[in-house]
Amino acid sequence: MLIGEENLRNLGYGRMTLQALIEFARKQLHMDQLFLNVYHWNKAAISCYQQVGFQIIPFKKRYILFNEERWEVLRMQYIG
Structure with a gap:
């Protein structure tokens, strides 16, 4: 996910988008495990x-x- 405009960062859009994506993945797609990769410096x-x-x-x-x-990446898992 990328929020490119600096003035739109830190307003909660990323968090809200992730929460909606997690809910969709769990309820609609019946996924019980979610993983992501992120650059270690981010x-x-x-x-x-x-x-x-x-x-x-x-x-x-x-x-x-x-x-x-x-670029080193970290692995993250949704715990909930």
Whole structure:
């Protein structure tokens, strides 16, 4: 998820969107486990994910190649 306009950040839109997505996944799709990856440096996203019930889970270090650079990602699981 990306909220590009800086003046629209920190207004709760990300949290509200995630809550709706979690509800849809659990009630409509009957998913009992939800996971996501997030760049380790993205503290705002990590905080948002934790606020809605995700926790960082121990995982072997993972990287995504972006513009020929390796970016470390964290794995998170929805605990609720």
